[in-house]
Amino acid sequence: MSHIVIVGGGFAGVWGAVAAARVRGGEDGPRITLVTPDDDLVLRPRLHRLDPDAARVPLKRILAPVGAEHLRAKVTDIDTAGHRITADGREIGYDRLVLAAGSRLVLPDLPGAEHLFDVDTAEGTARLAARLRGLDEFTAVVVGAGFTGLEVATELAARGKVVLVERSDVVGPDLGPGPRPVIEAALAELGVRPLLGTTVAAVDAGGATLADGTRISADVVVWTGGVQASPLTALVPGERDGLGRLAVDRHLRVLGEASGDVFAAGDVAAALAEPGRHVLQCCQHAVPMGKVAGRNAAAGLLGLPPEDFAPDPYATCLDLGAAGAVTTMGWERTVRLTGAAAKERKELVLRMIQPPLDDAAEIFRAASRQGVGIPR
Numbered sequence: 456m457s458h459i460v461i462v463g464g465g466f467a468g469v470w471g472a473v474a475a476a477r478v479r480g481g482e483d484g485p486r487i488t489l490v491t492p493d494d495d496l497v498l499r500p501r502l503h504r505l506d507p508d509a510a511r512v513p514l515k516r517i518l519a520p521v522g523a524e525h526l527r528a529k530v531t532d533i534d535t536a537g538h539r540i541t542a543d544g545r546e547i548g549y550d551r552l553v554l555a556a557g558s559r560l561v562l563p564d565l566p567g568a569e570h571l572f573d574v575d576t577a578e579g580t581a582r583l584a585a586r587l588r589g590l591d592e593f594t595a596v597v598v599g600a601g602f603t604g605l606e607v608a609t610e611l612a613a614r615g616k617v618v619l620v621e622r623s624d625v626v627g628p629d630l631g632p633g634p635r636p637v638i639e640a641a642l643a644e645l646g647v648r649p650l651l652g653t654t655v656a657a658v659d660a661g662g663a664t665l666a667d668g669t670r671i672s673a674d675v676v677v678w679t680g681g682v683q684a685s686p687l688t689a690l691v692p693g694e695r696d697g698l699g700r701l702a703v704d705r706h707l708r709v710l711g712e713a714s715g716d717v718f719a720a721g722d723v724a725a726a727l728a729e730p731g732r733h734v735l736q737c738c739q740h741a742v743p744m745g746k747v748a749g750r751n752a753a754a755g756l757l758g759l760p761p762e763d764f765a766p767d768p769y770a771t772c773l774d775l776g777a778a779g780a781v782t783t784m785g786w787e788r789t790v791r792l793t794g795a796a797a798k799e800r801k802e803l804v805l806r807m808i809q810p811p812l813d814d815a816a817e818i819f820r821a822a823s824r825q826g827v828g829i830p831r
């Protein structure tokens with residue numbers, strides 16, 4: 456029996472396993488194994504709400520109904536020439552590999568960096584939530600006013616004082632000028648103090664010191680600097696971009712990998728979303744990439760033609776805590792919804808990113824379309 460191995464149990468890996476199971480044609484088709492060290496799919500876009508349990512979905516409630524296996528292990532080696540991976544010391548052969556090991560926050564090399572908190576993983580969020588639990592009043596320094604930094608800062612502002620430190624001269628530098636006035640108004644409404652054009656030079660248990668020597672006393676310093684693709688990408692021959700992502704073709708096969716049997720999806724893959732635009736490291740791209748890579752991995756073994764990756768038009772939905780949210784459309788990020796209407800959309804997004812559970816027909820139905828199915 457041929458074997459499809461999927462590395463990673465995030466959005467891309469889980470949807471990859473489901474999409475492969477959907478086309479494999481019953482139990483005589485290829486065996487599908489998803490390898491990841493966790494028992495849960497972690498819905499990272501829910502982590503800024505500081506309730507890590509609400510971000511966890513048991514993998515067995517998605518994989519078991521569709522007949523995919525879960526191996527609870529960490530992959531440490533990939534041998535593409537030998538068609539095998541090593542996971543917790545065990546060698547596992549594959550006919551098709553889907554690399555979907557995602558991304559991780561890059562922590563800075565600062566004095567006192569061990570005192571930093573983050574919301575990158577369920578464990579990081581749990582540690583932050585535990586630190587704040589029981590504090591009537593607190594001050595938080597959030598470092599980075601990008602997408603994640605803005606969502607955490609505005610969430611924390613409901614419960615404490617927040618200082619938002621950003622190296623650039625504007626908030627949301629990568630979000631562009633479109634949504635900026637909405638974001639600035641939300642920060643002002645919530646009393647978040649932006650400190651722009653500066654950065655944190657050192658951290659300790661009682662706060663942070665800025666590059667110009669200014670000291671900010673704080674109960675927590677939350678780091679939200681950028682993420683980098685999993686180091687497993689370095690074990691696959693091929694070109695990698697500045698984020699460590701592997702170049703892939705329109706079927707999500709890794710370019711430059713000699714066998715042609717390795718696919719990459721989600722935050723480890725730099726696919727073209729449309730001419731001239733690469734995907735971003737976000738779930739709205741990770742979900743369809745997982746579906747296409749998993750499907751194509753199985754299709755190749757079954758003699759079916761591959762499908763092109765063709766995601767929905769790019770859109771964003773930024774949570775702004777008690778000040779609502781803001782949604783944008785297109786790469787120029789033209790504002791569509793603000794305030795309560797945008798907040799309603801954010802709640803819908805946070806619900807819909809959870810795959811259906813237990814019911815194979817529902818799970819397969821959700822895998823039959825590339826997108827998440829969120830109205831634009």
Ligand SMILES: Cc1cc2nc3c(=O)[nH]c(=O)nc-3n(C[C@H](O)[C@H](O)[C@H](O)COP(=O)(O)OP(=O)(O)OC[C@H]3O[C@@H](n4cnc5c(N)ncnc54)[C@H](O)[C@@H]3O)c2cc1C
Nearest residue numbers: 463464465466467499500530557558721722736737738739
């Ligand atoms: C706080 C926060 C808020 C976000 N908000 C949004 C949002 O609003 N909208 C949006 O579109 N995106 C958002 N994102 C980004 C989005 O969550 C990611 O793009 C998405 O999770 C990527 O999915 P993935 O499956 O590629 O990777 P991941 O979610 O990173 O999953 C990777 C999986 O691989 C596993 N893995 C890693 N290494 C190994 C190994 N060596 N062996 C085996 N398994 C391994 C991990 O355990 C995990 O299961 C947010 C991210 C964060 C952190």
